[in-house]
Amino acid sequence: MTSSKQRRTEFQGLPTLPNEALYIGVDIGKFKHVAGFLSKTLLERHKHFDHCPAFIFEQSREGFRAFVERIQAYCPLEQCFILMEQTGHYHRSLLQYLLELDLPVFVIHIQRRQEGMVKTDKRDALGLANQLYTQLELGAQVANTLQAIRRALPPSEAAAQLKGLMRHRYELVNEATQRKNKLTAICDELFPEFTQVFKDPNAALALDLREHFPTPAAIAAATSIELRTVRRRNHPSEAQFMQIQQLAGQSIGTKNPARQDSLIVEQTLLIQELRLLQNHLEQLEEKIGQIVEKSREGQILTSIPPIGPLFAASIIATIGSIGNFEDAAHLKSYFGWAPIRTQTGVSFDRTRLTKAGSREMKKVMFLVAWKAIQMDTEWAKLYKRLVPRLCFYDERMQAYKGKGKALGHIIGRLITLIFALLKKDYELLNKLSPGTEPPPPTMYDPELHQRHRTGHYSPLRREGPQNRIVQHSS
Known part of the structure; x- marks a missing residue:
């Protein structure tokens, strides 16, 4: 050397x-x-x-x-x-x-x-x-x-903690989904009538019953006392037990002993694996919730009604440091929600979303916006006003078509709000002298949002480029 x-x-x-x-x-x-x-x-x-x-x-x-x-x-x-x-x-x-x-x-x-x-x-x-x-x-x-x-720029303390945890959670969710899909396939082959009583064959009660009585024959031969061993409070009911036994006695599931034996072994192992994954997910989400609750970014994001702890954790982990983004447009592009316009004279004019950006954040922001329009929020009111303006009304179906345009507009507003609040807090912390106790972060204020919507707008940042919390909807 x-x-x-x-x-x-x-x-x-x-x-x-x-x-x-x-x-x-x-x-x-x-x-x-x-x-x-x-x-x-x-x-x-x-x-x-x-x-x-x-x-x-x-x-x-x-x-x-x-x-x-x-x-x-x-x-x-x-x-x-x-x-x-x-x-x-x-x-x-x-x-x-x-x-x-x-x-x-x-x-x-x-x-x-x-x-x-x-x-x-x-x-x-x-x-x-x-x-x-x-x-x-x-x-x-x-x-x-x-x-x-x-x-x-170096990520914030919360982002550094959450990046690996959210990636691990994403992998655990995918693995749990794979186990559920396999268990559903086994149920369809072994006892297809099972879902007539238990809509979700992978729910906790359903898995307990499948583990204790793995075949239709086992369920049909069980006594009422034996069936009650898997009961939780009053579920399943006596009527459901009677129905499942009747269906088990007439099931069209596979009767091949060799095939049944292999399916039982596979089903038992998959149930154990799924429970382990779900246990790990619970521990992981508890830790993630604690980090989000303690961090300034988490407090800011969860003050916005549709954003819960897991959505906030995904946003914080993806951003790293809001200082990496000059304006809200760059953050929209990074999240995969930046529009791209293709135009040729007057004969062709089309707008679509960019294919770049974080695939995970594109899904997260879609779910956040969808949740926002289901709640009693200003975004829900804005969505109702935008749909008639931006969407085509189908007379035959008696419904508006192309509501994605309105939802995309809501997502753009939400990302702008996220950027403005996080950027303001980032600049505030950078101006503090070392050792100074920072003031509480600026949270989302629904009353201020309503005043902005009704025309009483005041910019959040008065110096430099103005990044608005809420744009006029008129």
């Missing part, structure tokens, strides 16, 4: 850049990373960004130290800017290390390579450095938003 003294000897021939910015692109790998260095002086010396210097370092603390020492050989750390792609989880360790040093780190979506181009890690790293130089130093704008860089 190369020592610090040996590295300093190697760095002696490098040009120093005391009065200019150094732009660094990092190509992320599983075990090693490649950093490309670019500046005005380096471009003048090497003529083309492809020929500028690069540095390979390992995915380890010693490798990260070597990378920082190489930067310091060119210029002070305050003059460097670093760009890396978001490649799964391999970039996270380096990103956290650099943020701990208060270095300005930028991230970008994974870039698509041009066909026919010679691909090397060095070229990729220097290409990223060139993008950073072009956008920061030269101020060039990019037509494709996927090529736009953004400053990486």
Whole structure:
């Protein structure tokens, strides 16, 4: 392993850049990373960004130290800017290390390579450095938003805790759904009439009955005393027990003994697995609820009527830090709810949602908005006014068609509100002196929302760009 003294000897021939910015692109790998260095002086010396210097370092603390020492050989750390792609989880360790040093780190979506181009890690790293130089130093704008860089800010304490927990919950929910689907399929084959009495064959009571009496024959032969062992309070009722026994005696389920035996074993194991997953989900959701309740972001989000603790946890974990977003439009795009308009003269004009953004947050915001219009909220009143204006009335069906437009409008308002409240609290905390006790966060006020809707509007933020909590609905 190369020592610090040996590295300093190697760095002696490098040009120093005391009065200019150094732009660094990092190509992320599983075990090693490649950093490309670019500046005005380096471009003048090497003529083309492809020929500028690069540095390979390992995915380890010693490798990260070597990378920082190489930067310091060119210029002070305050003059460097670093760009890396978001490649799964391999970039996270380096990103956290650099943020701990208060270095300005930028991230970008994974870039698509041009066909026919010679691909090397060095070229990729220097290409990223060139993008950073072009956008920061030269101020060039990019037509494709996927090529736009953004400053990486460390996530809030709540976001750092919730990110892994919400991901694990998502996996547990998927696994539990798989078990339920298999148990439903077994019930359909073993005792298809079961759902005439128990609508959900995977409910707690239904699983208890299926575990104790796995076949229709077992249910038909059981006494009333034996059946009552699975009873919880007054459920199932005596009438339901009688009905299930009658159906069991006439069931069309499989009668093959070998097949029945294998289904019973599979059903028993699946029930045990499902209960374990449900137990883990309960523990996880309890912990998530505690984190949301204690965090400022959680208190702000749960003050909005349709947002519960789990929805709030998904939003916090996805955002990380609201400082990563310049305005509500960027947050809408990140959530997958930004409209894209395609227009050609007067013959073609269509608006659709972007396919980019977080798939999970697209679902979450849809559910939040759907819940909002079912409750007694200002969004429900707005939705009722928007449907006749934005939707087509089908005379034959006697109903409005295309209500998704109105619901999408509600989602846009909700995201704007979320951004305004979180951004205001973020800016407030950044202005506080170290050690100062922060004031309570600004919560959602339904009375203020109603006044805004009736025309008495006052902006939440009076300095700089105005991010409104509630836009006029008229």
